[in-house]
Amino acid sequence: MTKNEQIRKAVIPVAGLGTRFLPATKATAKEMLPVVDKPAIQYVVEEAATAGLTDLLFVTGRDKTSLENHFDRAPALERTLTDKGSHEVVEELIALSHLADMHYVRQGNPNGLGHAVNMGRAHIGNVPFAVLLGDDLIDANTPVLPAMFDVQSRFGGSVLCLMEVDPSQTHMYGCAAVEETELPGVVRVTGLVEKPAPGTAPSNYAVIGRYVIAPEVFDILDTQAPGRGGEIQLTDALATLIDRPTEQGGGVHAVIFTGKRYDTGDKLSYLQSVVSLALDRADLGPDLRAWLIERLASDQ
Numbered sequence: 001m002t003k004n005e006q007i008r009k010a011v012i013p014v015a016g017l018g019t020r021f022l023p024a025t026k027a028t029a030k031e032m033l034p035v036v037d038k039p040a041i042q043y044v045v046e047e048a049a050t051a052g053l054t055d056l057l058f059v060t061g062r063d064k065t066s067l068e069n070h071f072d073r074a075p076a077l078e079r080t081l082t083d084k085g086s087h088e089v090v091e092e093l094i095a096l097s098h099l100a101d102m103h104y105v106r107q108g109n110p111n112g113l114g115h116a117v118n119m120g121r122a123h124i125g126n127v128p129f130a131v132l133l134g135d136d137l138i139d140a141n142t143p144v145l146p147a148m149f150d151v152q153s154r155f156g157g158s159v160l161c162l163m164e165v166d167p168s169q170t171h172m173y174g175c176a177a178v179e180e181t182e183l184p185g186v187v188r189v190t191g192l193v194e195k196p197a198p199g200t201a202p203s204n205y206a207v208i209g210r211y212v213i214a215p216e217v218f219d220i221l222d223t224q225a226p227g228r229g230g231e232i233q234l235t236d237a238l239a240t241l242i243d244r245p246t247e248q249g250g251g252v253h254a255v256i257f258t259g260k261r262y263d264t265g266d267k268l269s270y271l272q273s274v275v276s277l278a279l280d281r282a283d284l285g286p287d288l289r290a291w292l293i294e295r296l297a298s299d300q
C-alpha cells in the first residue's frame with residue numbers, strides 16, 4: 001500500500017460475554033444494549049462508515065446472532081411496516097445493511113484482544129487496518145479516526161488513540177509512555193503497558209478503543225506469549241512494533257483524544273452515554289433537560 005491509499009478495512013471484536021452487565025446480558029449480546037434508540041454497536045459502525053471504512057470484519061462468538069441480524073435485511077418486518085405505510089422506518093432499517101460490507105468470523109476460544117484481532121489475518125491481508133472496540137462509543141461530534149488516518153499516512157506504522165485519565169484509572173487500560181512530535185496533539189509512543197498495577201503507569205495516557213495497525217502485527221501475535229490475565233494482549237504486540245524499523249511496519253504514534261467517549265460496558269459510563277446523547281437530540285433533549293433539572297432539584 002502506498003502511503004496515501006485510504007484505509008478501508010476494520011476489525012471489530014465483539015466476542016466478549018458482557019459479564020459486567022449481567023443479568024441484562026444473560027441472553028442478549030452486550031453490544032445490542034440500546035443507547036437512546038440504537039444499539040451501542042450501531043454507533044461504532046456508523047462512526048466507521050463515516051470515516052470511510054467500507055469493509056468491516058466482526059470477530060464474534062456464541063449468542064451474537066442478534067448483532068448479525070441487526071445489520072441484515074429483515075424482509076418480514078419490512079413488509080409489515082410497508083403495509084402500515086411506515087416507509088421512513090423501512091428506509092432506515094434497510095440503510096443499516098448498506099453501511100458497509102460486513103463480514104463475520106467466530107473466535108471459538110476467546111483468548112484476549114490480540115487473539116481476536118489475529119482472527120482477522122486472512123481477511124485483512126497485507127494492508128494497514130483499523131480496529132474499533134465495540135464497548136467504546138465515541139460521540140459523533142468529536143470523531144478521531146480521520147486524524148488517526150492522517151497520522152498513519154504521514155508516519156506509517158501504527159497509530160493509537162490516547163486519552164488522559166485520572167491516575168486512579170490507569171490500571172484499567174493500556175498505558176503509554178510518549179514523546180512530543182512537531183504536530184500538536186500527536187505523540188510518538190515509546191512504551192506500552194497493558195493494565196499497569198496502580199502507581200506504576202508510565203503516564204496518565206490511556207489507550208482507548210480505536211487503533212490503526214500495521215499488518216506486521218499478525219506475525220507478532222502468532223508467536224506472542226500470553227500477557228496480563230493470561231491472555232494474548234494487543235497492547236503487547238503493539239509494544240513490540242514500537243522499536244521495529246519503519247520498513248518492517250514499525251513505529252507507533254498516537255493522537256491525543258479530547259472529545260467525548262463512553263465505555264458502554266461500564267454501568268455508569270453507559271448511563272452517561274444515554275443521557276448525554278439524548279440531551280443532544282432535538283426530539284428528546286429539551287424535555288429530558290427540563291425533567292432532569294426538576295428531578296435533581298427534588299433531591300436537594
Ligand code: G1P
Pocket residue numbers: 113133136172173174175194195206207208209233234235
Ligand atoms: C482493552 C485493551 C486496553 C484498552 C481498552 C480500551 O481492554 O486491552 O489496552 O485500554 O480496551 O477500552 P478491555 O477494556 O477490553 O479490558
